[in-house]
Amino acid sequence: MKFYVCIKQVPDVNAPLQIKDGKLVQDADRNILNAYDASAVEEALVLTEAHGGEVEVVLAGPEKAKETLRKALAMGAHKGTHIVTSGDEPFDSFSFGKILAKFFSDKEYNFILCGKQSQDTDSGLTGSILAELLDKPYVTNAVGLKLEGETLTVKRQGDAGQEMIEVPSPGVVTCSNDMNDPRIPSLKGIMQSKRKPVETISVADIDAGVSADDVKTRVLSFEEKPEREPGKKYEGEPEEIAREVARLLDSAESVI
Amino acid sequence: MSTLLTYISVNDGKIKRSSLEVLSRCNQLAKEKGLTSAALVVDQNPGAVTDTLKKYGPSVIYTIENPIFKNHLNTPLLKALSAAVEKINPKLVAFASTEGSKDILGALAANRRASALADMSEFELTDNGVKGKRPVMASKIISAVEAEGECVMITVRSGSYDVVEQEGDTSVEPIDFSFSDDELRLTLKEIISSSSDRIDLSEAEVVIAAGRGVKDEEGRNLISELASVLNAGVGASRALTEAGDYDPSLQIGQTGKVVSPQLYIGIGISGAIQHVAGMANSKVIVAINKDPDAPIFDIADYGLVGDLYKVLPPFIEEIKKVKSEK
Amino acid sequence: MDEKFDCIIVGAGVAGLAAAMTLANNNMKFLLIEKGEFPGAKNVSGGVLWGNDLAKLVPNYWEEDAGWDRFINQRRLTFLDEQSSFSIDFKSSHFNEPPYTGVVVLRSKFDRWLADKVQEAIDKSDYAMDSFIAPNILVEEVLQEDGKVVGIRTGEDKFYADSVIIAEGVNNLLTRQVGLQDKYVPADHMLTGVKEIIRFDQDVLENRFQLNGKSGMSNEFVGFATNGVEGGGFLYTNKDTISLGLVLGLKDLREKEQKPHDILNEFKKHPAVADTIRGGEVVEYSAHIVSSGDKRVMPKQLYKAGLLVCGEAANLLMNAGKAIQGMDYAIRSGILAAETIVGAKEKEDFGELAMKAYQDTLDESYVMKDINNFQDAVHLLHDPVMTQKVPNLICDFGRNFFSIKNEPTPKSRDMLRGAIKRHASYWELIKLGAKGAKAL
Numbered sequence A: 001m002k003f004y005v006c007i008k009q010v011p012d013v014n015a016p017l018q019i020k021d022g023k024l025v026q027d028a029d030r031n032i033l034n035a036y037d038a039s040a041v042e043e044a045l046v047l048t049e050a051h052g053g054e055v056e057v058v059l060a061g062p063e064k065a066k067e068t069l070r071k072a073l074a075m076g077a078h079k080g081t082h083i084v085t086s087g088d089e090p091f092d093s094f095s096f097g098k099i100l101a102k103f104f105s106d107k108e109y110n111f112i113l114c115g116k117q118s119q120d121t122d123s124g125l126t127g128s129i130l131a132e133l134l135d136k137p138y139v140t141n142a143v144g145l146k147l148e149g150e151t152l153t154v155k156r157q158g159d160a161g162q163e164m165i166e167v168p169s170p171g172v173v174t175c176s177n178d179m180n181d182p183r184i185p186s187l188k189g190i191m192q193s194k195r196k197p198v199e200t201i202s203v204a205d206i207d208a209g210v211s212a213d214d215v216k217t218r219v220l221s222f223e224e225k226p227e228r229e230p231g232k233k234y235e236g237e238p239e240e241i242a243r244e245v246a247r248l249l250d251s252a253e254s255v256i
Numbered sequence B: 001m002s003t004l005l006t007y008i009s010v011n012d013g014k015i016k017r018s019s020l021e022v023l024s025r026c027n028q029l030a031k032e033k034g035l036t037s038a039a040l041v042v043d044q045n046p047g048a049v050t051d052t053l054k055k056y057g058p059s060v061i062y063t064i065e066n067p068i069f070k071n072h073l074n075t076p077l078l079k080a081l082s083a084a085v086e087k088i089n090p091k092l093v094a095f096a097s098t099e100g101s102k103d104i105l106g107a108l109a110a111n112r113r114a115s116a117l118a119d120m121s122e123f124e125l126t127d128n129g130v131k132g133k134r135p136v137m138a139s140k141i142i143s144a145v146e147a148e149g150e151c152v153m154i155t156v157r158s159g160s161y162d163v164v165e166q167e168g169d170t171s172v173e174p175i176d177f178s179f180s181d182d183e184l185r186l187t188l189k190e191i192i193s194s195s196s197d198r199i200d201l202s203e204a205e206v207v208i209a210a211g212r213g214v215k216d217e218e219g220r221n222l223i224s225e226l227a228s229v230l231n232a233g234v235g236a237s238r239a240l241t242e243a244g245d246y247d248p249s250l251q252i253g254q255t256g257k258v259v260s261p262q263l264y265i266g267i268g269i270s271g272a273i274q275h276v277a278g279m280a281n282s283k284v285i286v287a288i289n290k291d292p293d294a295p296i297f298d299i300a301d302y303g304l305v306g307d308l309y310k311v312l313p314p315f316i317e318e319i320k321k322v323k324s325e326k
Numbered sequence C: 001m002d003e004k005f006d007c008i009i010v011g012a013g014v015a016g017l018a019a020a021m022t023l024a025n026n027n028m029k030f031l032l033i034e035k036g037e038f039p040g041a042k043n044v045s046g047g048v049l050w051g052n053d054l055a056k057l058v059p060n061y062w063e064e065d066a067g068w069d070r071f072i073n074q075r076r077l078t079f080l081d082e083q084s085s086f087s088i089d090f091k092s093s094h095f096n097e098p099p100y101t102g103v104v105v106l107r108s109k110f111d112r113w114l115a116d117k118v119q120e121a122i123d124k125s126d127y128a129m130d131s132f133i134a135p136n137i138l139v140e141e142v143l144q145e146d147g148k149v150v151g152i153r154t155g156e157d158k159f160y161a162d163s164v165i166i167a168e169g170v171n172n173l174l175t176r177q178v179g180l181q182d183k184y185v186p187a188d189h190m191l192t193g194v195k196e197i198i199r200f201d202q203d204v205l206e207n208r209f210q211l212n213g214k215s216g217m218s219n220e221f222v223g224f225a226t227n228g229v230e231g232g233g234f235l236y237t238n239k240d241t242i243s244l245g246l247v248l249g250l251k252d253l254r255e256k257e258q259k260p261h262d263i264l265n266e267f268k269k270h271p272a273v274a275d276t277i278r279g280g281e282v283v284e285y286s287a288h289i290v291s292s293g294d295k296r297v298m299p300k301q302l303y304k305a306g307l308l309v310c311g312e313a314a315n316l317l318m319n320a321g322k323a324i325q326g327m328d329y330a331i332r333s334g335i336l337a338a339e340t341i342v343g344a345k346e347k348e349d350f351g352e353l354a355m356k357a358y359q360d361t362l363d364e365s366y367v368m369k370d371i372n373n374f375q376d377a378v379h380l381l382h383d384p385v386m387t388q389k390v391p392n393l394i395c396d397f398g399r400n401f402f403s404i405k406n407e408p409t410p411k412s413r414d415m416l417r418g419a420i421k422r423h424a425s426y427w428e429l430i431k432l433g434a435k436g437a438k439a440l
């Protein structure tokens, strides 16, 4: 079994941030492995630990993103490919979809796992774009994976409930972080990760035909969310505060 | 004349309100710009909803009918949508943001060489595409975005626009579509749970969300009781869907559902940003938490500091009283 | 890869990072282990890093616009009573040139940046593939064999090294585990620090505090800042935020049944403070224990065969009123510890005597000299006369001295006498004065 996992480095949404002149400024340069991708790596590791095989992680991003690739290797992925970008390109999900599709066009694999979305932008497009460009069957929003032979049974969280869907190999699956708790790299894992093979390719060499000019979606600026008026805290006897608030929801808010 | 096409999600023969929100917005834009607003229903029996849909006044209702659409499966849906887009050649294809539409947005756009923007909270047309807003960074901030292209596809968050009925002549136009089983690339084995009998969270007027503070059967019973008194939808934080106490489809937040009810009551929920991402647009937010420093109090209009096991019984009782006085 | 390391450093705070940098620069094979998600994740300082040892780790760091926020060229000491403030203010262009003698840092940014620098040094060393910075790993035990430290344990895994440097900070569980400090250290000699980061528009901040380019101000507070609890306050200007906080005696807090956060809120309402933070937005709150710098709570010794303790794990800290010095002590002791290991490696001797060289050099350095010399000042600062009566007296005097009424003005000597009468006895002040003269 050969699993590829597409991983992305994203800014930590927990880090303090602010907007200056419409631009996003993060107090600290804190970047992490996209949580959904961490779950995808975890799942691929669990499956190959049980059924044999290899997990390779692929990341398109700037030089600095190498630490994120290392983190996935420290978790246990066997090797990695770093498609190096300058980091300044205004790439969107389509650009990354195309880059990844070109990368995979001459690769052999059973399954490509992606995260269901990037934690910072919540776009959730790349996985299905990639599948379409590769012309492979795909399932999104997986919350569980089971491997039987070469077929992956995906538990998918849909609108009406959970769907059990069989995907034949080769296919693409995007993963929710609800499927597992990704392992934290052990010290041994961290030590081994340095010696694991990492191939570095520049995005130009991939020749996916993406350039800044043909990026069709753009972020124009960032804005603060309209502030909520600060509310009131009620402390004291449970009985009293409960009754008071219940009354207010009717009299002041008319929502009950 | 170019067309703004709204995809209408149908669940068990019922139109999702969020689709009507999107349609209403497209109607308005079409009127402003002198364009055509059209709706598209892809279902096993689209005829069942066309009459209702007419009340919202799209110029055309396109239908694609096939038994394969009984359940969501991306292969036939993509084929159907691709055919519809090819035929209609719309300037905009707008979906309500659901797991179903998120499933196909990227692939459909890649297939049609269109551009796509997901989870918009506001949108309008530009000369060569669409611009609008979408929350990012776990909904801590808003980004203003734009997409260029002859065809732009978007999904729209529920609660972003009001549903408006409008009069008008609506024609119904079926689109030919065939699908054979050997085209299926995926096999749907089973649908495990169905929440169709429950109140749909993303459309509920009142939502009650349970968090890790709801520790046991007794707590869950209090939640159900409150929900039934308020006729509310029940949701949960990841802590509880992960623990198996609540169905995963009930998770509210960045990974789960986005709700924007008139009243949200968070019970035993700390208010992690990923949860807040899914409920911050509720009109009135009530939080019950025993930790006075819980971050949820920063956004709550009414913050009850106390043990939920002690606060809920009198709270429920008082609401019953208020309701009976009406 | 399984062979042992020259050294394992526990804790990637400033002390651990300083030690690691020194080891990397000296071509040593080491492991730096940090329990936080990343270096600096949970670390708290006020944050002025005093002195210029940072340049020893990252020469010309000021040429980079990263890691640090501002350099200090203005210092202010403020005495507060309930309504008034009396400040001593010193600004000097003398402080405006590198090497700066005080840089303001935010730890979550600074520690991470310094760790990146250490990684660069590792990459340049012979052990680029064999030395590691490992975050998110908790060291649970220091391993000893025959009275000698041989490595560490984390979970089930054991890692071996010729030496271990403990740089675990003030909550020094491992230092206690190896027996260098009593298992139970009474909290009486400990303080707790609370701090808020308050954000402004950068222009507003620079105008309000009269900052220019990268210059910054430090302001320490004594008196009403702490609501009668032993301790003091601080305000430091970062790039576009300020760090505002208090350091409070744990024992006194307990006895007076006060909560640090409440005192901080009161402090923020004081007119002298309220006016400086108006319009700012609190973006972060943190709390952390700080040692008092009282020698009575220091580990008995800072070494053992195969082991050294540095930074605040060794209680190296000084707070004698005019500044909190913990980070600079941490850096210097980290460097000295690593240099001792480098020396030991040359002689292949990590025995107790070889390790003692660290304590000797530390004793000779400004760190222990200052700690020894200023012990009395440390005790004095915790004297209630100092934290309450003196500030009241100074403000009372200030109020009289600076008010101009249309009536005969008393001589300032008489004003002072009046103020003293109202706030303290002569005897108390004479005692204090004598103590103070000795202490400083």
Ligand SMILES: Cc1cc2nc3c(=O)[nH]c(=O)nc-3n(C[C@H](O)[C@H](O)[C@H](O)COP(=O)(O)OP(=O)(O)OC[C@H]3O[C@@H](n4cnc5c(N)ncnc54)[C@H](O)[C@@H]3O)c2cc1C
Residues within 6 Å of the ligand: A035, A036, A119, A177, B210, B211, B212, B213, B214, B236, B237, B238, B239, B240, B251, B252, B253, B254, B255, B256, B257, B267, B268, B269, B270, B271, B272, B273, B274, B275, B278, B288, B289, B290, B291, B294, B306, B307, B308, B309
């Ligand atoms: C990428 C990503 C996506 C995520 N997506 C989601 C998501 O979609 N939805 C989601 O919910 N989470 C999501 N999370 C997880 C999220 O970060 C939090 O871990 C989660 O929301 C915590 O749930 P909680 O508030 O129920 O639990 P906790 O944080 O443990 O809080 C429990 C609260 O209950 C209170 N409490 C305990 N006992 C009582 C009592 N007797 N009475 C009153 N109060 C009590 C406590 O004071 C505490 O504040 C995501 C995380 C990541 C990294």
Ligand SMILES: Cc1cc2nc3c(=O)[nH]c(=O)nc-3n(C[C@H](O)[C@H](O)[C@H](O)COP(=O)(O)OP(=O)(O)OC[C@H]3O[C@@H](n4cnc5c(N)ncnc54)[C@H](O)[C@@H]3O)c2cc1C
Residues within 6 Å of the ligand: C010, C011, C012, C013, C014, C015, C016, C033, C034, C035, C036, C039, C040, C042, C043, C044, C045, C046, C047, C048, C049, C050, C137, C138, C139, C140, C167, C168, C169, C170, C174, C192, C193, C194, C195, C245, C246, C247, C287, C288, C289, C290, C310, C311, C312, C313, C316, C317, C324, C325, C326, C327, C328, C330
């Ligand atoms: C509110 C406040 C204000 C202060 N202001 C100043 C100031 O303005 N100037 C100044 O110089 N000093 C100041 N200090 C003091 C200063 O912060 C400390 O003295 C300094 O941080 C000590 O550095 P250290 O490296 O020894 O310890 P720390 O910075 O505490 O680092 C210890 C590291 O070890 C890690 N660790 C601990 N145990 C383990 C383990 N078992 N396994 C793995 N990792 C572990 C911790 O996570 C941490 O990263 C202030 C302190 C406080 C609380």
Ligand SMILES: Nc1ncnc2c1ncn2[C@@H]1O[C@H](COP(=O)(O)O)[C@@H](O)[C@H]1O
Residues within 6 Å of the ligand: A005, A006, A007, A008, A034, A036, A037, A058, A059, A060, A061, A093, A096, A113, A114, A115, A116, A117, A118, A121, A122, A123, A124, A125, A126, A127
């Ligand atoms: N630059 C990238 N490198 C590798 N994988 C990526 C990249 N961008 C997106 N992905 C994958 O696509 C998912 C997110 O898609 P999106 O939300 O469209 O950004 C991530 O979880 C990754 O699996």
